[in-house]
Amino acid sequence: MEWYYAFGLMIGAILVMMALGMPVAVAFFAVNIAGCYLFMGGMIGIDQFISNATASVTSFALVPIPLFVIMGELFFHTGLAIRIFDALDKCLGSVRGRLSYLTVAGGTLFATLSGSSMANTAMLGTSLAPEMTQRGYKPHMIMGPILATGGLAMIIPPSTLAVLLGSLARIDVGALLIAGLVPGVILAGMYVVLIRTQIALDPEATPSYVPEKVSRGEMVRALLVEVAPMGLVIFCVIGLILLGWATPTESAAFGALSVVALAALYGRLSWRAIVMSLRGAVVVSGMMFMIILGSTTFSQLLAFSGASSGLIGWATGFTVSPYVMLLAMVLVLIVLGMFMDQLSIMMLTLPIFMPLIGTMGFDPIWFGVVMLLALELSLATPPFGMLLFVMLGVSPPGTTITQVARAALPFIGCTLLLIVLLTIFPGLALWLPGMIEG
Amino acid sequence: MKALQIYDRFTLALAAAAGLSLALSTLAIVVDVTLRNTGFRPFQFTSAVVEYVMLFVTVAAAPWLARIGAHVAINALVDRLPGGLQSLLGRAVIVLCVVVLEVLAWRAGALTIQEWGFGSVDIRSIAIPGWLAYALLCAGFGLMGLEFLVKLLRGETRAGGDGAH
């Protein structure tokens, strides 16, 4: 079968199943059953699908997801989130859309704590979204920033994906990690500008209430009492990594426990809060893991059928100028990213891309950053962006995927713009590693 | 409908077990890291068990998530159909879910027996019986499919929600 038939058949089938309202996870299962039967030679294909599925979620790399969700849920259910927001409200005064900015700030902070975009998005979604909805923020001003900053986790170190990319592309892991820092911060800055523009265009998108005037003393008090103790949580997550006591994955467990300790300190800890937080973690991670179970296998099948490599080979088969080729590679990454998991994409594309990058004279570390950005983008692109499903899972009932995708769109634009900027000014990525590594 | 009540409770109990296992995993990691950093020997089983807990959570929560409509689905297009067609299509989708999941449960069950026969072992930080992952998948797919069947009998016409957090 020609690769484009296989590609069209599998993508078409999954789109139809999903459009019919079949749960996303089951839609993947249905197409996997049919696809395995077709491409892997009948019943043995279905058995192989189940064998493959046993490995897809029994993975330590997924552990941060429930742990970060527990953390976010605890913030919300113990009321710590409200207290922090109220305190910051007092200090930020009448800045319109302040919670949207706070999402970017908080999300960027947590991106430096976590190496997993899905975990970061789930955490931000569970702790911030309910509170912002209550305060009258329009859905796109809540979901857009959360989706966007959630994805920063794999650009800003530590990043699981950057480490794997470094080893597969045979480039220096340390340099690649550092190279992501400046572009990550620029991206966060672009998000702030974007939010400011969105508010200017549609002031009604965010509530306009002005909190009562408070004295400077009260402000300091609010910061010290409500916000400063948050340092404990941040210490537990990032401090333990820096001190060399825990790996990024392990430190997430300490983070969750530290929120419990903090809530107890404020007298806000209750069994109900703990149970509700665990319930939330079960809902979000159970839903996500079931999709991962189906989509990982779908991704493997797409690779086995030859559809993915066909697309890559076709797109890179033309003799064109380096910049057009670069564009083709980024497009391939984004298209594959819609349907496949990121590690598989790297394994498929890097053997073809890296030699091309070499002959075209691009810097491999610079390309690594571009690739991370394109892969991050693919997490939020419809119809299969995993972060969209995460967002949908943590949003109030009635939220539609169209709303979520529309909220993500302008932020996707920022990432694309950053890729263009990086192409014009490669120094944005290469300056810092050059400085540090000498 | 005593049987249905017991079944509902069983599904809820499984979800509760998933929540409890997440809580215990969190504590296990904390204990493990603390032991390692205070000069004691950490338990070897932690990472392997926590990895399997991820699969356990997936399958144990699945039927309950199906009940509360928390398996994300995209209903935007179906919602535009006229009512009669919508519920007909909804039922057809639920039937398809049952078929897909029970086929998977059947194969996962067959493979569980096969792996048991091989006596295979999944070697991680500790050795875990090779049939366990297959058995978990069999139970998870089977119960999730059963829940969709119950949904159908209850007269529901929607397989998944748009987020039920």
Added chain:
Amino acid sequence: EEVTLRAISAFPKPLYFSQSFQNFVDMVNERGKGVIRIDYIGGPEMFPPNQQVDAVRRGVVDMQYGPATYYLGKMPEADAWVGMTVSAAEARENGGFAIMQKAFSEKLNVELLAHADTGFNFHIYTLKEPKKLEDGSLDLDGLKIRSQPIYKGFFEGMGIIPVSVPVPDVYTGLERGTFDGSGWPILAIKDLSWDKFLRFRIDPGFFNSDLAVVMNTAKWEGLSEEAKTILTEVSAEYEKSSTAAIEATIEATDKQVRDEGMTVITLEGAAREKFLDAAYDSAWNRMKESGTPNYEELRKDYYSR
């Protein structure tokens, strides 16, 4: 009529070992023109490494290259390769390889073609210099070393605390000193840039390659005699050529890491023997405990120190 076999590897294509397998594929395709052809279609992006031998057994793919110890639970004989000290060619001569072929066939239901890339060892790498004891051995007691299942037993026997950390977390862990070192094969030490932090290597290395090329049994039996002969001959040749390639790569890597300032701590005399005994005994004891009737014969054929 040329037969085409579809093959997969347990490693992503850019990594050293997959390139080694590519050499095997090229050799077969060169020699087998018009008779047999291997199409190396991919790796872990299609099948998770631990499930690949199942894909071969079922006939979803025809051939696979990867570590035999992934199936240690089903086939305890895999430890013969972990604990081997002879060359692959010697094992073919003395009958050890034939026993392994039987084990692969009985336990995994696949046909074993080649034992590839023999001749590389694993080493213990550390962040800081380990303390030397009076008898010339090293004080490794209480060190936290990132470990893998095959050498966990050996580490514990020396008082090391084996730490199980997923590969992507290791870089940050080493950077921050979350653990004191890692076990790793000598030739892949630069793949993940771990050598930036692991400044000490303990010699001698221990253990050996467990990499196998296997085939679906029915597919193998359906091949023409000519095709079988080509595969068998090329396999034996590949065992030698891959070992030669490994030796060259080890030499180059060893020189490079030394040039870049890695300190090699070499155990001598009795301390060295004690260290190696502990390593190899851990593998052979594990096989003995499994109760396989092949233990005595395999030990005789694969182990001589």
